[in-house]
Amino acid sequence: MKRLLPVFALAALGLSATILAQSPIKLSFYSSGDVNVKNLWEQNLLPMYQKKNPNVQFDLIFSQSGTGNQATLDRMAAAKKAGQASGIDLLEGPVLEAGEAGLLVAVKSKDIARLSRVEANVLARAKGFGVPYRGSSVVLAYNSSKVSKPPKTLEALLEWIQKNPGQFTYNTPDTGGSGNAFVTRVLKLGLESKDATTFETGYEPALINQWDKGFDTLRKLSPNLYNGGQYSKNNAETIQLLAKGAINMGPVWSDQGLSALKQGILPENIKLMQINPPFSGGSSYLGVAADSPNKLEALKFLNWVLGEEAQAVIVDKMNGYPGVKITAMPADVRKKFGTIAKSFSFGFSSKFGADMNRLWYEKIAGTPQPQR
């Protein structure tokens, strides 16, 4: 099968070349995330851009929850190795990994005029291989009619969970960033500060024993979670549990939480806040493939995404933090994110993240849970 791939790729290349010769520019756009991200592109940003640039067409290939990201990277790497075009123009998602593998172009302000509006450290996080077009972080959601004094620090939160059994849960770390951020935050308890950066950007399996303290804490927490140790199935289920009053506190994504509040899925007595040290969050990046034949068009699109019009849609529809500096946004946006858009921390690197998922299942979910 693998031997046939080049043949298919060649055929596809020939086909796309003939189409290109006679029709508008088609940007093949690989994106990933939850349904709200898909809707943002499909229903809002891409049609808006196309209205202004009728000669540009998008071919959006969406990977739910990023499960296809590895396959996309593998495909780009294989195409590069074989010296052929991957057929991918725009990549949203794992730009750092793709960029470090030499698969993306580095974004520069001479190509993207609005790059100056972006926070320098957020740009540096992806080593300049993509523009951060929106951000969000995990925050703590709580039921204000049941919890009058929400915990403000991680320590206080852990203590609150132990004292209020059955009222907190988080989703399994592989199924969504909110539970993942909670596990990450707790595992960071045992990290030595000199290795913190390695955990976020590198990989060193020998360091994993620094997680022991965090896993111990999580294991002790488990009998006091919802239903005596039940984890929610994904980001959305935590929100549903909060909505029906089954739990009174849980980690949620800022954008999903705000959207749920706006749509009335979450009742008004659910409040969002950030704890100290903050849960991890991040920006989503948009990069341009190094082998793209439509680099100029793709970079033009990136510049547009950083503009007021697109950013306003992101803030409005996604309840995401804007990708540009908050000071570059109007006052009402600044007010909206007042209590939560503080700085956020960063999660583990993808390889450490994979190990974290595995060990969480082995050490936390996999250990016999007390039955009611």
Add this chain to the structure above:
Amino acid sequence: MSQTASSSPSPAARKLGRLVHSWREPVLGLLLVLPPIIVLILLVLYPALEALRFSLGFVPADNPAYASGLDLVNSNSGSLEVFKKLFASSFFSSNLALTLRVSFVSVLLLVLVSYPLALFARFGRGKLAGVARVLYLLPMFVPVVIATYALITFFGDNGWLEAILGTVGIPYHSVIRQEAGIVLGHVWVGVPFAVLMLSSGLDGISNESLEAARDQGANAWVVFWRILLPLNVVPLLIVMTFSFIGVFGSYTVPYMLGPSAPQMLGVSMALNFGAFRQPQQAVAMAVVSFVFCAFAGALYVWSTTRGRKS
């Protein structure tokens, strides 16, 4: 064709004609089955062999999905290290135990539910039997994901069943996200196939033989035990083996209805391959699953060939 020719050909030509004739048919047949065989080899056998080699430590450098995994066991001569690691892990053994338990219990319950339904479909008369015949087929036309959502809504926490039982004051503990939830899902999904298979087997048993038995004074139980069950044993074995293989390798039902841990092997494989970046472990689990299902498959082959002889 050559026989109808007006002039009789020489014996040598006739021999040649026969040879071409006898040669053409098998070739044509072979050509006809070639496309599915090629697909089978390219899309099933070749990847399966590659996966088997990978699980034995031969890491294909040109396959990034495999080569980029974490904790790879590399060996040039093949080793069982991956399987040793797998069986040493208590997480895997509890997953395997759960998978076996769920498979056996699901098959048993499926047969217990389906057999009476099949008997009713075969011997029932009147409107009620007609309704039953439609109802047992219903799950076949509902996609599994939708069905599991329906089961969650009905049996889950704060679901319909809890609300109904609550009105009469009966306490209820949800089976969703528990082992029992997986079994429930599999029985629901498996009923149409099982009943269809069993009742078509029962249809093949003539009314005369049953009437003859009744004339001899056999009661319903004796008729079932001495005539229906023995004559319908092959469909029963087919139902059991097919259901076992289906449940053992299932993904959607345990993913939707099962607990976070332990997990059925299908779910665990997907997690290992994706979220844990442990493709080698995932592939080794697939090999182990294949071995278990091969036993069930052998039982099926044995039962059908045995049926043909008798």
